[in-house]
Amino acid sequence: MIEINGLNHGILNIDEAIIPEGITAVAGRNGSGKSTLLKLVSGLKIPDSGSIHIDGKNPRKLDTGYVSEYPDDNSIFGMVYDEIASSLRFKHAGCDETDRRVTEISSLFEISHLLKREIRTLSGGEKVMVALASACADRPDLLVIDEPDSHLDRESAEIFFESVLNTGSEHIIICTHNMETVSKADNMIFLESGRIKFQGTPEEIFANFLKKTCFYPPLWRFKK
Known part of the structure; x- marks a missing residue:
């Protein structure tokens, strides 16, 4: 589990929170601190004060994807195959193992047809899927994904979520404005002005707190 204690950083002010294993969706209005929370949990930023521990470890001690x-910020190599293989190569995995894993993960995200393409020629949605495959290639303990839906059409968004379920990561944190994606998560955190206003299962939060707001999932709103 992820334990947060006395966390202060920028707008964020979280006294205490426990995030269980599984998929956690982070939602809230723009400027509520969602992306900042993701960067702190992933270890990309260090809190001004307080602490975050994941299974008892500092986030920087974990393998994290x-x-x-922003799709163009995710890639460091020119070819799709090389990008997906990068984390395995950095860990000096053998060529056969690397090739097998690239084949597996590209098939999982349904992007095998892109392996010989240059990343600069891809659409925004394709770049996101390549970035996801790259982040998952080495089976990270923690997978952090910041607003993937804005670059994906509905079909790709469904492939994305179903694929993420099968990556094997114990902790998956997704920041999204897509309430349909949120509704599929195991756990939900709703931020407001840097604080956790609601936390629980999506069903609990939507039914008890967000039913009459714009955050209520459209497909739920129009069910008879």
Whole structure:
């Protein structure tokens, strides 16, 4: 589990929180601190004060896959295959193991047809899927994904979520404005002005707190 205590950083002010294993969706209005929380949990930023521990470890001690909301910020190599293989190569995995894993993960995200492409030629949605595959290639303990839905069409968003379920990561944190994606998560955190206003299962939070707001999932709103 993820334990947060006395966390202060920028707008964020979280006295205490426990995030269980599984998929946690982080939602809230723009400027509520969602992306900052993700960067702190992933270890990309260090809190001004307070602490975050993941299974008792500092976030920087974990194997973490991080996907930025900006597709062009995710890649460091020119070819799709090399990008997905990068984390394995950095750990000196053998060629056969690397090739097998790239084949597996690209198939999982349904992007095998992109392996020989240059990343600069991809669409925004394709870049996101490549970034996700790259982040998951080495089976990270923690997978952090910042607003992937804004670059994905509905079909790709469904592939994304189903694929993420099968990555094997114990902790998956997704920041999103897509309430349908939120509704599929195991746990939900709703931020407001840097604080956790609601936390629980999506069903509990939508039914008890967000039913008459714009955050209520559209497909739920129009069910008879």
